[in-house]
Amino acid sequence: xxxxxxxxxxxxxxxxxxxxxxxxxxxxxxxxxxxxxxxxxxxxxxxxxxxxxxxxxxxxxxxxxxxxxxxxxxxxxxxxxxxxxxxxxxxxxxxxxxxxxxxxxxxxxxxxxxxxxxxxxxxxxxxxxxxxxxxxxxxxxxxxxxxxxxxxxxxxxxxxxxxxxxxxxxxx
Amino acid sequence: xxxxxxxxxxxxxxxxxxxxxxxxxxxxxxxxxxxxxxxxxxxxxxxxxxxxxxxxxxxxxxxxxxxxxxxxxxxxxxxxxxxxxxxxxxxxxxxxxxxxxxxxxxxxxxxxxxxxxxxxxxxxxxxxxxxxxxxxxxxxxxxxxxxxxxxxxxxxxxxxxxxxxxxxxxxxxxxxxxxxxxxxxxxxxxxxxxxxxxxxxxxxxxxxxxxxxxxxxxxxxxxxxxxxxxxxxxxxxxxxxxxxxxxxxxxxxxxxxxxxxxxxxxxxxxxxxxxxxxxxxxxxxxxxxxxxxxxxxxxxxxxxxxxxxxxxxxxxxxxxxxxxxxxxxxxxxxxxxxxxxxxxxxxxxxxxxxxxxxxxxxxxxxxxxxxxxxxxxxxxxxxxxxxxxxxxxxxxxxxxxxxxxxxxxxxxxxxxxxxxxxxxxxxxxxxxxxxxxxxxxxxxxxxxxxxxxxxxxxxxxxxxxxxxxxxxxxxxxxxxxxxxxxxxxxxxxxxxxxxxxxxxxxxxxxxxxxxxxxxxxxxxxxxxxxxxxxxxxxxxxxxxxxxxxxxxxxxxxxxx
Numbered sequence: 001x002x003x004x005x006x007x008x009x010x011x012x013x014x015x016x017x018x019x020x021x022x023x024x025x026x027x028x029x030x031x032x033x034x035x036x037x038x039x040x041x042x043x044x045x046x047x048x049x050x051x052x053x054x055x056x057x058x059x060x061x062x063x064x065x066x067x068x069x070x071x072x073x074x075x076x077x078x079x080x081x082x083x084x085x086x087x088x089x090x091x092x093x094x095x096x097x098x099x100x101x102x103x104x105x106x107x108x109x110x111x112x113x114x115x116x117x118x119x120x121x122x123x124x125x126x127x128x129x130x131x132x133x134x135x136x137x138x139x140x141x142x143x144x145x146x147x148x149x150x151x152x153x154x155x156x157x158x159x160x161x162x163x164x165x166x167x168x169x170x171x172x
Numbered sequence: 173x174x175x176x177x178x179x180x181x182x183x184x185x186x187x188x189x190x191x192x193x194x195x196x197x198x199x200x201x202x203x204x205x206x207x208x209x210x211x212x213x214x215x216x217x218x219x220x221x222x223x224x225x226x227x228x229x230x231x232x233x234x235x236x237x238x239x240x241x242x243x244x245x246x247x248x249x250x251x252x253x254x255x256x257x258x259x260x261x262x263x264x265x266x267x268x269x270x271x272x273x274x275x276x277x278x279x280x281x282x283x284x285x286x287x288x289x290x291x292x293x294x295x296x297x298x299x300x301x302x303x304x305x306x307x308x309x310x311x312x313x314x315x316x317x318x319x320x321x322x323x324x325x326x327x328x329x330x331x332x333x334x335x336x337x338x339x340x341x342x343x344x345x346x347x348x349x350x351x352x353x354x355x356x357x358x359x360x361x362x363x364x365x366x367x368x369x370x371x372x373x374x375x376x377x378x379x380x381x382x383x384x385x386x387x388x389x390x391x392x393x394x395x396x397x398x399x400x401x402x403x404x405x406x407x408x409x410x411x412x413x414x415x416x417x418x419x420x421x422x423x424x425x426x427x428x429x430x431x432x433x434x435x436x437x438x439x440x441x442x443x444x445x446x447x448x449x450x451x452x453x454x455x456x457x458x459x460x461x462x463x464x465x466x467x468x469x470x471x472x473x474x475x476x477x478x479x480x481x482x483x484x485x486x487x488x489x490x491x492x493x494x495x496x497x498x499x500x501x502x503x504x505x506x507x508x509x510x511x512x513x514x515x516x517x518x519x520x521x522x523x524x525x526x527x528x529x530x531x532x533x534x535x536x537x538x539x540x541x542x543x544x545x546x547x548x549x550x551x552x553x554x555x556x557x558x559x560x561x562x563x564x565x566x567x568x569x570x571x572x573x574x575x576x577x578x579x580x581x582x583x584x585x586x587x588x589x590x591x592x593x594x595x596x597x598x599x600x601x602x603x604x605x606x607x608x609x610x611x612x613x614x615x616x617x618x619x620x621x622x623x624x625x626x627x628x629x630x631x632x633x634x635x636x637x638x639x640x641x642x643x644x645x646x647x648x649x650x651x652x653x654x655x656x657x658x659x660x661x662x663x664x665x666x667x668x669x670x671x672x673x674x675x676x677x678x679x680x681x682x683x684x685x686x687x688x689x690x691x692x693x694x695x696x697x698x699x700x701x702x703x704x705x706x707x708x709x710x711x712x713x714x715x716x717x718x719x720x721x722x723x724x725x726x727x728x729x730x731x732x
Contacts, residue, residue, distance in 0.1 A: 011353045014302070015290060022295050063477030069299040069319055072353040168355045 033150030084153035088131035091145035176306040177202035193225040197245025200272030202337035220623035224595040226256025231599030247285030262586030266325035298326030306341035314348035323356025369503035379442035384411035385449015394497035403508035407435035430567035434519035452482040462725035538711030545572040556608035561593035561617035564646035591620030674705035681705035
């Protein structure tokens with residue numbers, strides 16, 4: 001089993017995410033994390049998925065994903081082929097804010113992005129093990145809530161969806 | 173400005189739809205109302221169940237090569253299409269299904285006959301969409317037809333809310349010529365063609381397998397030209413049957429669980445295996461771990477997700493096999509493989525002696541299914557279309573029907589849908605009343621959609637229904653005999669008087685129980701002007717051989 005980051009470029013079409021996730025459901029493959037948003041190209045959405053599968057499974061998955069009419073292209077990469085980050089938010093009671101906690105926040109290069117009467121929200125970006133490490137440290141500070149995103153990733157190998165689209169012009 | 177319902181019908185006419193197979197209901201009533209005004213330009217066939225409608229559309233699509241069109245209402249009407257959608261998806265049949273939906277403002281409220289048909293049909297369609305505004309109807313239908321018929325064909329569903337059907341909008345139909353994210357065809361990679369040609373030229377024992385991709389690509393002539401030039405033995409899958417005449421000198425038979433002896437056995441002895449428009453279904457390959465491991469595999473396939481999915485190939489030529497076969501034919505050298513071919517013929521003879529003679533020329537005991545098909549061959553036209561249901565009769569009819577032309581084979585291959593044949597035969601017949609359409613069905617399957625005899629009655633479609641009645645769910649019983657110690661758990665059927673049922677539908681019917689009456693009955697059926705129902709009572713516990721048991725290798729194909 002390898003960990004892969006899949007970058008899927010799609011039309012912004014209702015139900016597209018459902019169509020993609022069905023492929024994983026049918027094969028009994030768990031999606032470890034998922035993020036979706038507009039890409040830099042107008043009208044094209046980018047879905048980033050993290051999965052742990054064999055190489056053969058990954059090839060099949062990519063083929064099945066690309067078969068979906070509204071999917072433009074699915075690229076997949078091993079961990080060493082992508083630059084990625086996850087964002088984590090931690091809600092801590094305001095009363096827990098003491099020099100010890102502030103020191104931890106500075107050490108991690110995290111930020112307080114909201115301060116309410118009852119609580120503060122700390123934001124930290126990093127790999128899962130980093131955000132998890134901060135989580136473990138903050139638990140004793142009466143952590144109230146924790147939220148972590150899926151991967152946001154950029155591939156190291158060069159590719160261009162626009163170029164791909166430009167080159168795919170053959171129709172019967 | 174015209175009503176959305178009129179836009180639906182006019183759009184279908186723009187796409188040259190000849191027939192709509194359907195069933196009315198509340199949420200699709202505006203479209204049915206519009207149909208009333210266009211009955212001179214598009215024919216509607218009222219089936220007795222929505223499942224009948226979609227199977228009929230499949231039969232029509234498979235023999236005509238056109239897109240089958242289905243109309244159904246919301247809720248139960250739409251859910252009754254699901255089996256047909258799944259069947260069409262796995263067998264690459266082009267369909268456009270239009271379902272009515274509750275008004276947009278009621279969506280998500282559990283309104284009367286509201287079902288999330290887009291969600292339900294998503295895994296069983298090539299594409300689907302819900303249309304909630306009148307201005308989106310024509311573009312959705314245009315896109316649906318493009319997607320259904322292009323590339324690897326498939327079923328598409330367009331769900332239209334009732335408000336969109338009754339609202340007024342501008343009508344300006346623009347055919348959909350392309351979708352940015354959808355590239356159904358690719359250019360043939362000539363380097364791959366060269367590599368494949370080199371492999372084929374160097375092969376001592378090459379072997380070609382062809383499937384329905386040849387039919388879908390209209391590549392029958394290209395396949396024949398390739399085989400004429402190379403002399404390579406060629407075998408077909410269930411859905412590939414008919415793409416090459418069985419009289420072709422290099423045709424060696426059928427692949428798969430109940431295919432022929434030689435084509436299965438020798439799969440594990442060829443050195444180069446050329447697969448054309450087939451997807452290495454598990455019913456063809458048996459145990460994949462022991463499938464053609466000695467061979468270099470060349471795969472000509474349009475759908476990239478099928479390449480290296482089940483069998484890893486040495487060379488893949490992605491693209492429409494009409495193009496790739498033509499390029500490959502140009503690139504290979506003229507050759508012949510007489511010794512290798514002789515081995516197929518030798519095994520063919522073994523199969524003939526062990527199985528075929530008994531199947532086709534019974535002399536005592538109950539009638540065999542094969543005898544019926546053998547007699548049908550003697551009286552049928554060359555372009556007769558065989559439509560079969562699912563089970564023992566399907567495999568026997570496939571094995572012994574004399575296929576001479578393409579698009580004469582209609583069956584539920586990938587999904588194995590019992591109840592498919594009767595409505596599919598109706599659809600096939602409606603495409604061309606002048607052709608013989610022979611529907612071979614078992615006593616189990618016919619009772620799943622027997623109500624479509626009513627549609628045959630109403631349309632007067634001259635379908636010849638041949639019921640092979642063994643009072644069993646025969647294929648399951650065969651497995652119970654072979655693999656479950658003859659524990660015939662719930663496979664014996666107490667059947668009705670089928671002749672009375674057929675006659676109640678005003679269809680001429682007869683029943684044969686004795687061998688000496690069979691020939692005359694088959695002749696009478698095929699010469700009859702109009703629909704005919706022939707029940708043949710066959711041996712209760714006949715088995716279909718050869719057979720590759722589940723989990724076995726193709727070389728473990730058994731003759732008894």
